[in-house]
Amino acid sequence: MATALEKTKCWIRSRKGQQVLICVGFTVIPLFLLFLFTYLPFGEMVKFSFYKMKYSTPVDRRTFVGLKNYFDVFHRKDCFGALTLSLYYCVGAIIQLVLALYLATVLSFKVKGGNLFKGLMFFPYLISGIAIGFIFKFFYTRGFVLDTILTTFGLSIEQLPYWLKDQSVNNWSLVATSVWRYFGQNMVLFIGAIMSVDSELYEAAQLDGANKFQQFWHIILPSIKTIVTLNVILSITGSLSAFEQPFVITGGANGTGTYFVVMNEIAHVSQKVGLASAMAVVLLLIIFGCTILQKLFFKYIFRDAESEDESYAAKKARIKAEKAKAKALRAEKKATTSVMQEGV
Amino acid sequence: MRMKKVLAVLLATSMLVAATGCGASETEGTGESGSTETKTSTADGGLVxxxxxxxxxxxxxxxxxxxxxxxxxxxxxxxxxxxxxxxxxxxxxxxxxxxxxxxxxxxxxxxxxxxxxxxxxxxxxxxxxxxxxxxxxxxxxxxxxxxxxxxxxxxxxxxxxxxxxxxxxSTATTQGIVYNKKVFEDAGITDLPKTPDEFIDALKKIKENTDAIPLYTNYAAGWTMGAWDAYYAINATGDAQYANQKFLHTKDPFQDYGDDTHPYAVYKILYDAVAEGLTEDDYTTTDWEGSKGMLNNGEIGCMVLGSWSVPQMKAAGPNADDIGYMAFPITVDQRQFASAGADxxxxxxxxxxxxxxxxxxxxxxxxxxxxxxxxxxxxxxxxxxxxxxxxSFEGVTFLKDEPAVEGEEDLLNELNAESELNINNGGNTKVQEIIEHASIGDMSFDDIMKEWNQAWSDAQDACGAEVIY
Missing domain, CATH: 3.40.190.10 (Periplasmic binding protein-like II)
Known part of the structure; x- marks a missing residue:
């Protein structure tokens, strides 16, 4: 017994023992935390989505309703219909990415006061979402900041819409807020990626007579494709689950209730926890689907860059040439055999 | 190097503490209950x-x-x-x-x-x-x-x-309308309005004769809209059994009863006020904290809020004496009612x-x-x-809502959740929608009430509430 204990002690102190302990420790603890705070609650939520229950309903009084909640998600116009609002945010996401990519490219070359600009444009991302909500509520208020600025440019106040009241503009107002907040973050990620491009490539391209746009298109974009893909996926996912801006600025009222805001309302006001959970599960599936589609899409448009040495066209040409070669070889073989047969 | 180790240990322990901390405090002090000295000393030392x-x-x-x-x-x-x-x-x-x-x-x-x-x-x-x-x-x-x-x-x-x-x-409040006496005086309103029509007329007078916003909706804050739900029962019907008993079993409770009473009349006041431009210009950017000072300074004529708001309005500026509180402008058989209820x-x-x-x-x-x-x-x-x-509420009868009959204690909650109207239960969205429709003009008030009636009837079916009234 004592020797066994001694042995384990010894083993623990040994290099190998330490290695094993650290490996186990570093995997088990994070995995446990991940399970406890992510997968366990998620599993519970999936379970809730099959029940009719309120938060305060004790466990034994929850009623199982099967797939009824999922049926409701697709059936009710305020649930699934709210996803159409995500289109506004998707458009916003595209504008945001193009803007970020443009500014990142400009700023990654030598620009006077470049760091100051980077800082200024990244700053909105650091402000808390709630604060941004309040800032923009007053920004858009009739006769306040935005209206004042626009009237100094000669527009009269009668020509301007009510930014949050008019239902044909209010979603764009919210999307603009979202773009303002997040493009700086995208930009910084892009700048980071562009920095890692070998500067000799630019020199070589310059010698070959390539202009800035060609440099961007043929050198920068293929080099940072991973970051571009990542940013697009994050932005589209973000626009499907847009919440902060509508929730803080308009409270989801007046036709600005996105899927998340509606979900929150159903869960916390009407206390239909089951239905809200089902909505969450459906949104998760939609986001999965979108992500997979985007992956496939990027595989398609970046296929040139996918093969390291040759372009897609070159690859096609090579394969064609190989086939032709093989054909020719076979023909030759045939010819020789027939000749041989003839000879026989 | 040592610093890093210390940091790592600290981090690990803090995580452990965070993970286990939740359950720790519950068991404290259970043993002490016997030592309490009770002057009325019940024999077993139980709770007095x-x-x-x-x-x-x-x-x-x-x-x-x-x-x-x-x-x-x-x-x-x-x-x-x-x-x-x-x-x-x-x-x-x-x-x-x-x-x-x-x-x-x-x-x-x-x-x-x-x-x-x-x-x-x-x-x-x-x-x-x-x-x-x-x-x-x-x-x-x-x-x-x-x-x-x-x-x-x-x-x-x-x-x-x-x-x-x-x-x-904690305290009990009543429901009515908080208003600025001076604005009402300046507008030439001598008698406080007692019916929806008189109220709308009063608002029009404020708009014509003063610079104040006649009725401030506080749309953006949300819960201030849900506050309109407080008037549908006693204030609008004079019936203490309405909220928790009759309402649950009423067929189409939001229908027009034709005599400016019942829930229909309550929400119609809001719809009409907005449709006639008697509320603030841009309702989406209203500011609750700011509205208190505006009412105090006479920039707002009135707001529809419970009596709990009165001390806050008085405290929001120098004109505490201008703040008044009046009964909701609905008269049932020549009498006005106000519900008194617990906070x-x-x-x-x-x-x-x-x-x-x-x-x-x-x-x-x-x-x-x-x-x-x-x-x-x-x-x-x-x-x-x-x-x-x-x-002080002169000439107004105070009533308090009678509780639900036995066995139906949760029915109102169930119906509220099922219909998603959430009357008096955080249903701000539906009242906000009244304002939106009134302002845009894409839906008549009767159509909105029809929708509500439908939602209520469906909920009554789903929850098995018998329709009696």
Whole structure:
């Protein structure tokens, strides 16, 4: 017994023992935390989505309703219909990415006061979402900041819409807020990626007579494709689950209730926890689907860059040439055999 | 190098503490309950119920630390116009020096209180949030049966289930309209409006004769819209049984009864006011905090809010004397009615150790009878032995909603959730939509009411509520 204990002690102190302990420790603890705070609650939520229950309903009084909640998600116009609002945010996401990519490219070359600009444009991302909500509520208020600025440019106040009241503009107002907040973050990620491009490539391209746009298109974009893909996926996912801006600025009222805001309302006001959970599960599936589609899409448009040495066209040409070669070889073989047969 | 190790250890331990910390505090102090000295000394040393506590005599040397969770964030501040929590506690500790009360307040109370309850680890005293009455006994201690408690406090039936009382109201409020007397005078309104038509006329006069916004909706804040739900029952029908009994079994309760009464008339006032441009220009950017000062300064004519708002409006500027409170402009058979009801009620944690429960009972009773809380907050009295109040409401009959009949305690909640109208239960969106439709003009008021009737009927079907009326 004592020797066994001694042995384990010894083993623990040994290099190998330490290695094993650290490996186990570093995997088990994070995995446990991940399970406890992510997968366990998620599993519970999936379970809730099959029940009719309120938060305060004790466990034994929850009623199982099967797939009824999922049926409701697709059936009710305020649930699934709210996803159409995500289109506004998707458009916003595209504008945001193009803007970020443009500014990142400009700023990654030598620009006077470049760091100051980077800082200024990244700053909105650091402000808390709630604060941004309040800032923009007053920004858009009739006769306040935005209206004042626009009237100094000669527009009269009668020509301007009510930014949050008019239902044909209010979603764009919210999307603009979202773009303002997040493009700086995208930009910084892009700048980071562009920095890692070998500067000799630019020199070589310059010698070959390539202009800035060609440099961007043929050198920068293929080099940072991973970051571009990542940013697009994050932005589209973000626009499907847009919440902060509508929730803080308009409270989801007046036709600005996105899927998340509606979900929150159903869960916390009407206390239909089951239905809200089902909505969450459906949104998760939609986001999965979108992500997979985007992956496939990027595989398609970046296929040139996918093969390291040759372009897609070159690859096609090579394969064609190989086939032709093989054909020719076979023909030759045939010819020789027939000749041989003839000879026989 | 050593620094890194220390950091790593610290990090690891803090994570462990964070992971295990949640469950640690529950078991403290359970052993001490036997040592409490009870002057009325019941033989088994059990809890002395609310009704039998003699304030200032019993339990003056009880030692306990209790916590309280409520929504009055403004009373945390030393700048609060009235008596703040600190002053109440100092007063309480003069009599009960050994009972420590720790008060936490929260601006998002209604939601967070439910989360606290659900976690199982909640404060000793809480303002009871929107739980189903059938679940009350799971969370809260009973103060006693209805008959006993009715002699002690008003509104004892607010949180009652099977004749047991689980909540003592902090204060009681009535429902009407808070207005600026000076604006009404300047507009030439001599008699306060008593019907919807008179009210709309008054608003028009304000618009013509003054610069003030006649009616400020406070659309953006959300809950200020849900406040309109407070008028559909007693104020609009004069029937104390309407809210919790008849309404549940009424066919199409939102129909036009043709005599400017019932829920239809309440919401129609809002629709008409917006449609006729008698509210603020851009409702989406209204500002609740700012609106208090605007009403005080005469930039707003009136707002539809409960009487609890009066002290806040008075405190928001120099013109406290201009703030008045009037009954909701609906007249039923030549009489005006106002509902009086409890604000948040104190519930006591049923899982707390016995000495803490006893201390909580003492504190709640002290708040109700000795502190003057209800009076200070411009409320109606909760303590049954007094009728002191600062509110004056002439010629208006006060009624309080009768509770649901037995077996239907949760039906209103069920119907509310099922129909998603959430009347008096956070249903802000539907009232906001009235304003949107009135402003855009894409839906007539009768169509909106038709939708509501449909939702209500569907919910009645789904919940098995019989249609009688």
């Amino acid at each position: 119920p609310y009704a039998e506590i003699n304030l200032g005599e019993d339990f003056t040397d009880l030692e306990a630390t209790i916590t309280m969770f409520n929504h009055r964030t403004d009373m945390d501040s030393d700048d609060y116009g009235g008596v703040n929590w600190k002053q109440y506690l100092a007063e309480f500790n003069k009599v009960y020096p050994n009972i420590t009360v720790e008060i936490t307040t929260d601006t998002n109370y209604a939601d967070d209180a439910l989360t606290h309850l659900q976690s199982g680890d909640y404060e000793t005293i809480m303002g009871i949030p929107a739980v189903d009455v059938a679940d009350l006994s799971t969370y809260f201690l009973s103060y006693g049966d209805l008959d006993t408690m009715s002699e002690e406090i008003n509104y004892a039936d607010t949180w009652m289930y099977q004749k047991e009382v689980y909540g003592v109201p 948040y009620s104190y519930g006591i944690n049923v899982n707390a150790p016995e000495d803490e429960q006893q201390a909580a009972l003492v504190f709640v009773k002290w708040l109700t009878e000795e502190s003057g809380f209800a009076y200070n907050e411009d409320g109606l009295p909760v303590d049954a032995s007094t009728d002191e109040t600062k509110l």
